[in-house]
Amino acid sequence: MRATRMLMFQLIRLVLLLAAVSIITFALxxxxxxxxVQAYIGADMLRVGEEQRAAIAAYWGLxxxxxxxxxxxxxxxxxxxxxxxxxxxxxxxxxxxxxFAHSFVLLLAAWLLSGVIGFAAGSxxxxxxGTWIDRVIxxxxxxxxxxxxxxxxxxxxxxxxxxxxxFPVGLAVPAGVSAEQVTWLDxxxxxxxxxxxLSLVGISNIALHTREKLLEVLGSDYVRFARARGExxxxxWRRHGARNIMxxxxxLQFASFSELFGGAVLIExxxxxPGLGQATVEASTRGDVPLLMGIVLFSTLFxxxxxxxxxxxxxxxxxxxxxxxxxxx
Numbered sequence: 001m002r003a004t005r006m007l008m009f010q011l012i013r014l015v016l017l018l019a020a021v022s023i024i025t026f027a028l029x030x031x032x033x034x035x036x037v038q039a040y041i042g043a044d045m046l047r048v049g050e051e052q053r054a055a056i057a058a059y060w061g062l063x064x065x066x067x068x069x070x071x072x073x074x075x076x077x078x079x080x081x082x083x084x085x086x087x088x089x090x091x092x093x094x095x096x097x098x099x100f101a102h103s104f105v106l107l108l109a110a111w112l113l114s115g116v117i118g119f120a121a122g123s124x125x126x127x128x129x130g131t132w133i134d135r136v137i138x139x140x141x142x143x144x145x146x147x148x149x150x151x152x153x154x155x156x157x158x159x160x161x162x163x164x165x166x167f168p169v170g171l172a173v174p175a176g177v178s179a180e181q182v183t184w185l186d187x188x189x190x191x192x193x194x195x196x197x198l199s200l201v202g203i204s205n206i207a208l209h210t211r212e213k214l215l216e217v218l219g220s221d222y223v224r225f226a227r228a229r230g231e232x233x234x235x236x237w238r239r240h241g242a243r244n245i246m247x248x249x250x251x252l253q254f255a256s257f258s259e260l261f262g263g264a265v266l267i268e269x270x271x272x273x274p275g276l277g278q279a280t281v282e283a284s285t286r287g288d289v290p291l292l293m294g295i296v297l298f299s300t301l302f303x304x305x306x307x308x309x310x311x312x313x314x315x316x317x318x319x320x321x322x323x324x325x326x327x328x329x
Contacts, residue, residue, distance in 0.1 A: 014304055018297060022074070025296045029289055030066040036287030037062060040086050060086060073293065082297075083290030087282060092294035095279065100298070102172050103268070103275030105187075107260055109195040114202030114260075115253045121203065122210025123245070126218060127237060137211075141204035149263045153197040153270035160193060167193045170272035194271045201263040202256045209252055213245040254310030258303045 037057050041048050048056075057063040061072060076083060082092035125137040160167045168174070172190050173182045214237075217223060223240050231239065265277035272278070276295060283292040 010308055014301070017304060018300060021296060021300045022077075022293065023070075025293060026066070026070045026073070026289075029292065032287075034285070034287045036060070036086065036289060039285075039287035073290070077297075082294040085283075085291040086288045087286055087291065092290050095291060096276065096294055096298050099274065099276040099279045102273065103264060103277060106191055106195055106198065106268075106273065106275060107257075107264060109191065110198035110264075111202070111253070111256070111260055113195065113199035114256065115206060115249075117199070118203040118206030119210050119246075119249050122207040122249075123214055123237060123241070125207065125211045126214035126241075127233075129215065129218075137207065141207050144200055145204040145208075147200070148266075149197065149201055150266040150270050152200055153194070153267050156193055156197055157270065170270075172274050191273075194267050194273050197270075198260060198263050198267045201259055202253075205256065205259075206249060206252055210245055210249050213248050214241050217241050217244045250313055251310045254306045254313070257306035261299055261303060 037053055037060075040056060040060070041053070054063065061069055064072070073083065082096075084090065085092050085095050088095050121137050121141070125134045128134045157169065161169050168190055170190075172187060174186055174190070177186070217240065223236070226236060226240055261277070264275060265280055267273070268275045268277035269281055276299075279291065280295050280299075282288070283295060
């Protein structure tokens with residue numbers, strides 16, 4: 001019963017969140033200085049007359065008042081229709097599926113790298129508190145947290161594609177190669193540098209958070225007793241540290257979905273990676289309202305699901321929460 005109530009509560013929160021995000025996003029688009037018709041016409045603006053502009057606006061429903069356009073869009077969304085992209089001339093759902101297939105692999109690789117490296121670095125810094133290892137890791141994390149993701153991407157491009165031509169400049173596949181000839185090794189090779197760059201966004205937060213939590217554990221009475229019995233090093237960390245710091249790290253890791261998705265927008269632009277982040281920039285700069293609204297809703301759902309998974313994992317793994325459920329039910 002408790003789990004069912006929690007699920008219903010989260011569903012209500014999701015519906016309210018999607019409604020609020022939709023209203024705010026549509027309101028911001030309505031007051032944006034970007035003219036969707038002009039952006040749609042592009043370089044042919046001088047050769048298109050007023051009648052043609054009016055016909056284009058009527059075709060895409062841009063001649064209607066903002067409230068009427070929003071209600072029309074909302075009605076279509078309820079029926080499962082996200083509309084048609086003005087840029088790609090394809091259904092918005094198809095564009096999101098195609099672009100998210102690239103972004104998901106990139107996000108997953110960066111998410112795993114940031115979690116594993118951040119957790120390991122934070123644990124090592126705490127176990128080596130006060131040593132040069134601890135100082136180097138802290139310096140690295142503080143420098144990383146203040147470094148813009150796009151600047152780090154440009155720096156890695158200069159080092160590993162210009163000075164040391166190890167990785168390609170960009171794109172998700174080799175240029176000039178047909179889709180049938182592209183292998184998964186080619187895709188992986190093109191994804192390495194963007195994934196490393198994007199993982200830098202989350203390493204510092206997880207490492208510093210893990211370090212502070214582990215220092216609290218190491219200062220507890222039961223750890224002092226364990227050290228008195230001769231436990232130290234990896235054995236001490238495995239028996240008394242890992243379990244206590246893993247749950248907060250898991251929660252923080254899943255909560256980093258929003259940061260990773262936001263960082264992907266910039267990283268995909270730097271590396272010309274054809275993912276959802278690049279599509280977001282194109283939709284916003286070229287006034288593609290249906291695509292932008294669809295991406296905003298999808299990204300909101302993506303981040304919400306990540307946070308919900310973290311909460312459910314926390315409740316399933318922590319025995320204290322499970323015992324509390326048993327007493328309540």
